[in-house]
Amino acid sequence: MSKISPKAERRERIIESALKIFAEKGFQDATISEISKAAGVSDATVYEYFNSKEELLFTIPEDITVETIRETERVMPFLRGAESKLRAIVQSYVTIYEQNPEYANLIMLHLKTNRNFLRTRAFEVVRDAARMLLECIKEGIETGTFRKNTDPYLVRSIILGTIEHLCTRKHLQGQPENMLSQVDPMVDLILSGIRAPQEQQNISIHLHMTGTAKAPETITIVPEERKP
């Protein structure tokens, strides 16, 4: 019973060929004939599985996106604090895009800017992932890790926007070579932009008193008001 039904297997082959060819030539320049040939099926068969070229395009990211989110969700419970969670989410995004360049190509160059994609099952999953990120930011604000006046939606836009920009840039211009090495600098930068100001306790002052006079009875230290 471990045998996959031949129908599902054929469908899988079409999707894989489509991914490869769409990523290589772009959605518009790729033809159904090429895809069906690469998958070893006839043109007509493609249309028995998918109603249109666009529907085929939209089906491609489903599995991999769902799998990614699941994996990230599995890691979450092991992390403590908004900062580590946020870092993990960003790392997870970038890892997927780094490890599946064709998938990344499709998402960044063909799906992200497609109106119809918004009405898609795969997009639902993408939206869930974005929600997870948002929750994490909100958690940081509530627990006092992040500034109280932080706009969580803006922070999310900054994070997603940066990832998308890096990814698009990589696929069009070949830079940066390695996106994963950008994760920590990027997260550090954003975190230090939204972290609540440190409590005074981490500044310790040592008073070395020299001389012959005895110490005064009390010393009061009054820190200046912090400028916002």
Added chain:
Amino acid sequence: MSKISPKAERRERIIESALKIFAEKGFQDATISEISKAAGVSDATVYEYFNSKEELLFTIPEDITVETIRETERVMPFLRGAESKLRAIVQSYVTIYEQNPEYANLIMLHLKTNRNFLRTRAFEVVRDAARMLLECIKEGIETGTFRKNTDPYLVRSIILGTIEHLCTRKHLQGQPENMLSQVDPMVDLILSGIRAPQEQQNISIHLHMTGTAKAPETITIVPEERKP
């Protein structure tokens, strides 16, 4: 001699109609017939001004992009310091996109992810704008306003990525309503992520000594080493 040549005027009309229709229906779904009809010329005439539908698309952003950059460059000399310059550049980007929604639509949904657009005159100008932003970040690092270990390319990606994300989101999902109101929070957040740590001098400590004993001869204050 203030009369524009009828040829240039006709060309202008075609470009304007194309902008409108591309933004409304998307590049693929718009047809040359619609555009020529809207411009009041024949299909054949369109091909006398532009070699292809795509060349027409690429020509649209030329003027407005050049004009925008010039305007921003004109303001620059009046600004002192990397922070104000950076803020001005971001504001200038967002203003253009806010004031020219059709142009923004085209850039974000159809040009930014087009390989051929990279070989375009209009893209040259876009690249110049990105360079200006980069120079400004580098200046901030050199003058000590920003952290020494800041990666200027990463900061630029964060800024451009965020703007693009906000803009794409607005055009696909209608949010945020007003992007200009996001400029200051966004710039503030990024600045506080890259600003060099404040010198100790802004922390002043008042020692109130009470009691009868005389003050000691010297007091040495040794601040703890900052954690990076």
Added chain:
DNA sequence: TGAATAACAGAGTGTGACTATGATATAACC
């Protein structure tokens, strides 16, 4: 007014998405 140029309508080509059909192969079930 006359010569050069631009714009035109309309017919024609090629490509590629998608449909329809009937024949053939494959799977499923008794």
Added chain:
DNA sequence: GGTTATATCATAGTCACACTCTGTTATTCA
């Protein structure tokens, strides 16, 4: 194993649209 149901196939055909070609008409400019 044989029969039925289902998938797959090749093929031919439709349609929309980008783009070309041609000869005619309108505009511009001297």
